[in-house]
Every structure is written in C-alpha cells, then in structure tokens.
Amino acid sequence: MAVVTTPATLERALPAMDDAEVLRIRNDFPVLNQTVNGQQLVYLDSGATSQNPLSVIEAEQEFYEQRNAAVHRGAHHLAVEATEAFEDARQTLADFVSAGYEETIWTSNATEGLNLISYALSNATLWAAQGRGDARLKDLALKPGDEIVVTEMEHHANLIPWQELAFRTGAVLRFIPIDDTGSLRLDQARDIVGPRTKVLAFTHASNVLGTINPVRELVALGRSAGALVVLDACQSAPHLALDVKALDVDFAVFSGHKMLAPTGIGVLYGKQEILDILPPFLTGGSMITTVTMERAEYLPAPQRFEAGTQRISQAVALAAAANYLTETGLDRIHRWEGELGQRMVTGLESIAGIRVLGPAAGKERIGLAAFDVEGVHAHDVGQFLDSRGIAVRVGHHCAQPLHRRLGLTATTRASAYLYNTTDDVDRFLDAVSGVRAYFRA
Missing domain, CATH: 3.90.1150.10 (Aspartate Aminotransferase, domain 1)
Structure with a gap:
C-alpha cells in the first residue's frame, strides 16, 4: 500500500x-x-x-528583467506572463494560510488591510441606509450604540482604524484589558463581548509582549455575539503555520516585509461570503465591470478591492518568501x-x-x-x-x-x-x- x-x-x-x-x-x-x-x-x-x-531578491529582479508589464490589461506576451506570475503568487499566498484564491487580496501592508475593512464597513453602513447593494449589507451596518471590541495590547494599526469607524458610525469602542503578566483578561472579555458587539479585532501575537493569544477562545466569543472577527496576524504568519479556515476568523491581515519579502506588499484574507457583498474601499480602474458617467458596477473579490496598478513585482517576491518559509x-x-x-x-x-x-x-x-x-x-x-x-x-x-x-x-x-x-x-x-x-x- x-x-x-x-x-x-x-x-x-x-x-x-x-x-x-x-x-x-x-x-x-x-x-x-x-x-x-x-x-x-x-x-x-x-x-x-x-x-x-537571495531567492526573494532574485524573484523580484527576474520579474523586472523578463516579464514587466501591467497585469489584467493587454493581450501581448509580457502582459500575459506578468498576469500569470501575479495570479500564481496570489494562489501561493492563499495556500500559505489555507485560504481560497478569491479570498486573498493584495494590500500594501497589514495597516492598509485593516483600514480597508474599516472603511468598507463604513461604506456598508452607508449603502444599507440607502438601499444600495446586497440586502445582506444590513447585517454588516453599524449604528449608534453598536460596539467594536479590541484589546489593550493592540498595535496602533489595529486600534486607530476602529476608533475612526466608531466615529463615523456612532458605534462605541471597547477593549479587553490585560493583566500584569501581559495576558488578556478573558474573564472580563466574556462580559465585554456581547449582543451589541459587531466587530471583535485582536492580534494573534503581541509585537511588544510576545504573548500568543487564544484565538479559538476569542473566536468563540465573537461567534456567540454574532460579531465579525478580525485577526492581526503580522507577528504570527511569518513565524508559525497559519490556517485561517481552521481558526474560523472572518478577516486576517499580514505584511510581507515581516516575512522575508519586500516592503509595500501585504495580504488581506476575507471570507468569500462577506467579500461578495462588501462595498469597495478604493475605487478606480481594474475593479469595475461597467462604468457610465453616472455610476459604476464592481467586479467580485478579489479584484473589487484592488483598484489601480497593483504591487506586481512585490507580490511575486512575497510568493518566493512564502515558498522559502514553507520549504524551511x-x-x-x-x-x-x-x-x-x-x-x-x-x-x-x-x-x-x-x-x-x-x-x-x-x-x-x-x-x-x-x-x-x-x-x-x-x-x-x-x-x-x-x-x-x-x-x-x-x-x-x-x-x-x-x-x-x-x-x-x-x-x-x-x-x-x-x-x-x-x-x-x-x-x-x-x-x-x-x-x-x-x-x-
């Protein structure tokens, strides 16, 4: 056998x-x-x-030497090769965190990914109020009195976007405190995360304390409240095997420059059923189906969230970095x-x-x-x-x-x-x- x-x-x-x-x-x-x-x-x-x-440096250099062109535009040889390299890189990163291809979105870094989620939820609130888009957007909309929960150990990138979302929607920002050893007060978390919680965002591993948070327990709290769960994986994705499906988070973000790749590239994972209805954050070229002088219709994810010329060579290099870590x-x-x-x-x-x-x-x-x-x-x-x-x-x-x-x-x-x-x-x-x-x- x-x-x-x-x-x-x-x-x-x-x-x-x-x-x-x-x-x-x-x-x-x-x-x-x-x-x-x-x-x-x-x-x-x-x-x-x-x-x-060297393999990462050479991957980016090879792209510029052999296949540099705009992706998703044009039918000439270099454009086709550039697009294939770009989308192959997406598949590599999707596999790296056990995500789906359509659930893997390029960003400039984790900070942009978190802002994308925050502003997209803002837009969902606006769209739902105006009856625009999918009827399910009302489940993503925030209103005064709703709550966004973070933790006391968050990096500013996973705090300030939620402060701004609370300001734009009238929601209330709350946080799970830590104890003197740097661990989350989970006994208090069970009282803080509740029926009003719409978003629960937390770091997988603290960039100051080194604490590895109990993701499954926190996700369970979020699920019991019916909240969206957002994972900052900046200090975990480069260092330990990450399976976003098994963790059951709704969103996860990480940056390439912390995992052997160049600066200016990051990844946002989102569950497809949420991305399919979520309004875009940045708008412009490459993310539309039809445009008139009055309105536009948008592509599905991932392109819906990737307006403009993308970070092509950096994505190729990030895929090389992911392969290096996987092989090690x-x-x-x-x-x-x-x-x-x-x-x-x-x-x-x-x-x-x-x-x-x-x-x-x-x-x-x-x-x-x-x-x-x-x-x-x-x-x-x-x-x-x-x-x-x-x-x-x-x-x-x-x-x-x-x-x-x-x-x-x-x-x-x-x-x-x-x-x-x-x-x-x-x-x-x-x-x-x-x-x-x-x-x-």
Missing part, C-alpha cells in the same frame, strides 16, 4: 533546527554578512522588518524561535535592573522580548547596543496605550527570526548586562 507524503509529514521528518542549520540559512541573506561599528552584525529587529533571502518548515521555525525567545527572557530576567514585559521565562511566547532598563532610556539602550553591532528596536513600538498601561513610555525590543543563532542571543545578553554600568545607572 502506497504511503501518501504530505508537506506536514515531510516537515515532521525533518530534524529540529539548530545553530549549524541556521548558519547555513544565513548564507542566503547577504545583508547579514557585514560588520557594524567594527563587529559582525547581529540583527534582532525582525519584528519590525525582516531581511530578504514553519513549525520548525516556530520551535526554534521559541527556544531563542526563552533564552532571551531567561537571560534578561537574570540581569539586575531589567524588567521584561510579557510572559515570564518558561511560558509560551514568540521569539521576541521587550524590556525596560532601570535608569536608562530605551533610545540610549539601543544606541549602546548598536555600538556593539546589535540591531534592536526602541520606542513604543506603535503601542502607546499598552506601554501606558504598564507604566512606561518606551522599551527596547529584541526580535529573532529563522536566521538568528544562540550566539546572537548570547552576544545581545552580554551587551545588555553592561548597559547600566556604562550609563552609571
């Missing part, structure tokens, strides 16, 4: 990642092979922007980053005067750690580490309300990826251990 081999079984057959494999992986990333301030670069800022492997094995990457994250937190907690945000050592987290150094501003910490060749993120990480909740204005954040070694983490920890003495804190 033949044995069927699937990508999942192939991944289980692969050994766990180790430093030796990571050093081989690093050869694919030319930017990492340089010195900074006289020392070998240690890049620990992938939570903000990841680096690009997302489960393996997640386990390796988990080890690096635990190594960071354990080491940081052992240094006097360091406060680590989020789950303590031994608790599950993604491979990042944000921390405060007593008596030293985060920007000074970052400059000190840079002088040692170590790149980290400093500031509020686009999460001011979260920092305010924790009594801070800024922190330093180190975030690892598949190209980081245990030696990178140890060099980082050794440098952090000298910060307070250097500044006489």
